[in-house]
Amino acid sequence: MALEISKVELHVKENNKEHRTDDVSVKRLMVRRGQNFKITLHTNRQFQPDTDTLIFTAETGPKPSEEKGTRCVFGYPKLTGAKKAWTVLVQESGRSSMTLAISSPADASVGSYNLYMREGSHATPQSITNMVLLFNPWCTEDWVHLPKETERQEYVMAEEGIIYRGSADRIGPLAWNFGQVRLQHMCVL
Known part of the structure; x- marks a missing residue:
């Protein structure tokens, strides 16, 4: 059977x-x-x-x-x-x-x-x-691996952070919501 x-x-x-x-x-x-x-x-x-x-x-x-x-x-x-x-x-x-x-x-x-x-x-x-x-930044075999936990927290897990904008002569920080948690609503997934 x-x-x-x-x-x-x-x-x-x-x-x-x-x-x-x-x-x-x-x-x-x-x-x-x-x-x-x-x-x-x-x-x-x-x-x-x-x-x-x-x-x-x-x-x-x-x-x-x-x-x-x-x-x-x-x-x-x-x-x-x-x-x-x-x-x-x-x-x-x-x-x-x-x-x-x-x-x-x-x-x-x-x-x-x-x-x-x-x-x-x-x-x-x-x-x-x-x-x-x-992708898996915690996996050493994954080509997106990030060796430091601080990097993984900032670049992968953080919902909010700072981006920089402006011109070559005048760059300034801007608070930004990355919206990563909203991935579940993306139709491509």
Whole structure:
């Protein structure tokens, strides 16, 4: 009997807090690339690691493509040959549920992703979630990494700050609201 998903727990509150996105949203999964996030799948039977193969697909954009890095197929056990490979680890497995740790590569495309799973090569993919993947200045492998916490707080987490405007001869500071928390209202996400 194929493994089928009956319910998905995204642990949004916990994941978003760990990914420093809980100020932006507590309803939608918003995670940072290169860092694990946890999901729990409730299934019709117990997961059998020796015989079951979990195949995931993560896609972003209007025409997802493995060549362009906007589509990735990955799995448990690990699939070989995937470009920009995402990873999945089984953290816990019970009678009718399993908790997984999923991570994107640190250079994955940023955007709104659809995540699907199927068991085995012939099963129909089941939608797990639509989520947002953001850059990660805390991850040393991410090319936007900022080494100092003070920089991360000022450039990434601050809602308000100072910008400078004027001409080469006359520059002055101006208090500014960056509106970063309003990301949840942007239709591109």
